[in-house]
Amino acid sequence: MTGGTGTLGRLTTVRLRAEGHEVRVLSRHAETYPVDLRTGDGLDAALDGVDTVVHCASAPRGDERAARQLVAAARRAGVGHLVYISIVGVDRVPLGYYGAKRAVERLVEESGLGFTLLRTTQFHDLVLRLLRGMARSPLMPVPAGVPVQPVEAEEVAARLSELAMGPPAGRVPEMGGPQILTFHDLAELYLWASGRSRVRVPFTLPGATFTALRRGGLLTPERRVGLRTFTEFLARSQVGSG
Numbered sequence: 001m002t003g004g005t006g007t008l009g010r011l012t013t014v015r016l017r018a019e020g021h022e023v024r025v026l027s028r029h030a031e032t033y034p035v036d037l038r039t040g041d042g043l044d045a046a047l048d049g050v051d052t053v054v055h056c057a058s059a060p061r062g063d064e065r066a067a068r069q070l071v072a073a074a075r076r077a078g079v080g081h082l083v084y085i086s087i088v089g090v091d092r093v094p095l096g097y098y099g100a101k102r103a104v105e106r107l108v109e110e111s112g113l114g115f116t117l118l119r120t121t122q123f124h125d126l127v128l129r130l131l132r133g134m135a136r137s138p139l140m141p142v143p144a145g146v147p148v149q150p151v152e153a154e155e156v157a158a159r160l161s162e163l164a165m166g167p168p169a170g171r172v173p174e175m176g177g178p179q180i181l182t183f184h185d186l187a188e189l190y191l192w193a194s195g196r197s198r199v200r201v202p203f204t205l206p207g208a209t210f211t212a213l214r215r216g217g218l219l220t221p222e223r224r225v226g227l228r229t230f231t232e233f234l235a236r237s238q239v240g241s242g
Contacts, residue, residue: 002026002037002070003056007125008085011157012054016164024050026057037066043073052081054164055108060097067104071111083164084108085156086119088149088174093217094208114168120156121149121176121218124233131190132239135198140191143183144202146213149220150186151177152228177226180219186230193234 001016003009004025013023026035026046035042037057047053053074057066074082090102108115127150134140159175181189187200204210 001054001056003058006056007123007153008157008160009056011154012056012160012164015157015161019161019165021165037069038062040069040073043069044076047073047077047079050077050079052083052164053079054083054160056085058101063100064103064107067107071107071113074113075111080114081164081168082108082111082113082115083160084115084117085160086117088119088121088176088220089217090119093212109171116163116169117171118160118163119174119220121151121220123153123156124150124228124230125153127186127230128190128234128237128239131186134187135190135194135196138198140187140198140200142187142200142202143210143213144204146183147180147216148183148186148218149176149180149224150230151175151226152233155226155228174220174223175225176220176223177230178224179229180221181230189231189234190239194239
């Protein structure tokens with residue numbers, strides 16, 4: 001498991017271990033399997049005897065380089081199944097980070113390994129962090145007309161674990177949350193739940209990226225398979241203390 005100390009990786013690791021599977025968490029900070037995905041240091045030892053690799057690690061820079069190291073090591077180790085988590089819209093929204101994620105998808109698809117690739121929408125946790133950042137000032141900047149479809153990370157972990165325990169399935173149907181909401185809607189919900197009062201200031205930005213976001217580039221409306229809504233997530237997240 002790469003990225004096993006992150007939000008999704010931790011949840012997926014717990015689920016796989018509960019099912020009786022041995023899970024190796026690969027991280028630069030791990031004691032048992034210290035790995036540097038950027039250089040490949042430690043990968044061969046970490047993947048020795050491994051049947052399935054779940055690749056959750058992600059960073060603003062270096063994703064493609066890390067994936068190349070991981071794929072090469074997985075081939076050397078004879079790994080039978082590589083599971084990769086990606087993001088809905090990486091082929092529609094021209095963000096540099098999304099371009100890197102799409103490049104990793106292609107590496108996985110062309111790796112020659114058995115693979116499963118799942119795209120999901122943004123996690124509730126990420127949306128909450130964004131809203132907290134926007135609300136630091138009495139004037140709260142809100143992207144105008146940008147819809148998102150947040151999904152519960154625990155539900156994604158359940159799906160990812162299921163896929164990891166099964167055979168390679170290729171590109172599987174996307175996974176989105178149950179509601180499509182604009183950032184204005186989300187800001188309203190967050191401010192109510194946190195007991196804060198802010199003046200919301202809508203803004204737009206020039207360029208293809210913001211245009212793609214406003215056109216629904218982050219959405220998968222036909223795949224509203226998540227169950228927990230953002231309101232339900234807020235209710236159990238004690239946002240007033242954040």
